[in-house]
Amino acid sequence: MTDSFDDRTLERDIRQLEQAIEAWALTHDIWSDCGFTTYAKHVKAEPGDEPVVTIxxxxxxxxxxxxxxxDLEFWELVHSYGFHYEQSWGSLHFYPDEGPRCKAFARYFRWQWICSLVQQDFADVHEELYGHFAARPDDLHRLDWRQYEILISRILQTQGFETELGPGRGDGGVDIRLLQRDPLGDIxxxxxxxxxxxxNRIGLEAVQALFWDGTPQHFDLCD
Structure with missing residues (x-):
């Protein structure tokens, strides 16, 4: 079951692999001009079913x-941690060996990719987001509160509304200001x-926080 591998366990496994490789290379005095990066930073693409855990x-x-x-000694070192690698233009891509942990890594990096698409400055909501949350609606609860606000704001924008995302703190309970243009007056x-x-029900306190207390509300977008 992939559920036996939580995020902390997977992240620990990656750190242990990287630390072991660096220590081994330093012992052999071959660590010059070496370092690690992530697949997301290096390739900037959606991870595959067999994900690259580090580069x-x-x-x-x-x-x-x-x-x-x-080469044989290095291969045995990597294999002892449950990984293998492929060479690619001055770099090595490391993959988890087949099995339940590989599936857990695939799910982990898929989620990291989905979260990377929830960006405030993206012009559109990516189709991958709709597809992912349509297939896995429970994953909405894995978003932190700010990611969720950004996602809702971007979805409303794709529906044709003008939105202003709140600061996230000290906003008086107003997360998003939504402007609807109308010939008879903007709403x-x-x-x-x-x-x-x-x-979990929404409590009365949360509803009361949204009541307008008489303070004028402004929408900082130009006509």
Missing amino acids: LYFGSDFEPAVIGDL LTLVQCKNYAPK
Whole structure:
């Protein structure tokens, strides 16, 4: 079951692999111009079913570990942590060995990819977001409160509304200001986002926080 591998366990496994590789390379004095980066930063693409958990970039000193006298020793080191690798233009891409943990890593990096699409400055809501949450609606509850507010704001924008996202703190209970343009007069709607589980009811306090207390509300968008 993939549920036996939580995020902390998977992140720990990656750190242990990276630390072991660096320590091994330092012992052999081949760590010069080496370092690790993530697939998201290096490739900037959606992860596959067999995800790349980390990428090692290296200089010429490290080549004996790849195509020289140390290649078997290095392979055994990586394999002992449950990973394997492929070479790609001056870098090594590390993958988890097949099995339940590989599926857990795939789910972990898929979720990281989905979260990376929830960005305040994106012009559109990516189709991947709609598809993911349509198939896995419970994952909405895995978003933190700010990610959820940003997602709702972007969805409303794709519906043709002008929105102004609140600061997130000290907003008087107003998370989003929603402006509807109308020939008879613009309509300003105040939105408060609550990402509650279905069994949890929205309490009276949350509703009261959204009541207008007489303070003028402004929408900082130009006509």
